[in-house]
Amino acid sequence: MKVRKIEQVTGVLLDEESELSLSELCRACGVPAERILALVEEGVIEPRARKPRWRFSGICVGRVRRVYTLERDLGVNLAGAALALELLEEIERLQAQLARLEERRRR
């Protein structure tokens, strides 16, 4: 294994404010446009603007990726992956809340 010297890099922040076109989102997630359309139809992601062209918030990248890997790796269909994503997000939220409550009780 070779180790190169450390590179300084600056990235682009994909936040709620940053907007991606359909093709940019496809490229970012490494999935074809039909997949994105199916995800919009399923309500997993919501374009911020539909006219004149679809614009997506940068936050969509993470959701698309997660649904895609769930489908690919676990053999679930889109609806199943979408449900899993929602449940996972709910679990994350509840776990964070639980951790806070336990922290509060310890004090």
Place this chain on the structure above:
Amino acid sequence: MEYKDYYKILGLERSVDQAEIKRAYRKLARKYHPDVSSEKDAEERFKEVNEAYEVLKDPEKRTAYDQLGSGFQSGQDFRPPPNWDQGFEFHGGGYTDTDSEAFSDFFESLFGRGGFNQGYGGRQRRQYSAQGENTYARIAIDLEDSYRGSSRQITLKHTVLGADGRPQLQERTLNVKIPKGITEGQQIRLAGQGEAGIGGGKAGDLYLEITFNPHRLYHTEGTTVYLDLPLAPWEMALGAKVQVPTPSGSLKVTIPANSDNGKKLRLKGRGIPAKQPGDMYIVLQTVTPKATTDTQREAYRQLSEAFDFNPRQSMGS
């Protein structure tokens, strides 16, 4: 090279049928999928399970693997016997779209890597496109990093094509700038830091998803920051001026008289300094001291006399 017991990895006897293998794989895949699992070594285990399944799900590969015999122990030093795969013909197309490049040397020595581009899904594009693939990673930063902006060193393992045209693993360390105001779940795109392109093609991009390390004092929801502030009962009742820590420095905050437990005080714009800066909320928490001396017990007795207070009123008793 270490021998890998693929049956053991899937928790199976060598005699099981194909359906059993699939069932075991599906169960373990759900258990260790990095997006689903809370196990510490989920990612490692997930790769292992995938590699095992890659071989065992395919009757051809499974038979060839079984040929090696069961005399090996997991982790034992291993060299494939010469011409071990003679008489077996591996048909391409059996590879899943999992990250096959992450498979072990053991796997590679048996089944090679040549077939990988014959898979379906993402990998296939490589055959007629020279653009490198995007890669994805998750990094954990501290809340303070988002307030100040900072930089973070990350080490990535990349597969690159060597001079001999064979893929090899390369380790790279990058110093990534963490933009000020970043929140949990957001991504940073690093152009050209993904997988290298082939034949002079453009490299893919690297996407870093941000998570926050748990913080001793604060927790966040989007750009909003919360702090639990412990207060004595008399501070809640009489009001107080209290020094309060915030990620951007401590402040004097006025606690209004007769505040309820759990009341939230808003510090406008003191949340995460995104383009639309978030707010910070202080959540008031009453802490009741124990009475350990006579004077303290007397003070509580006086309280009970001064108040006509029934804390169980809502219970109807």
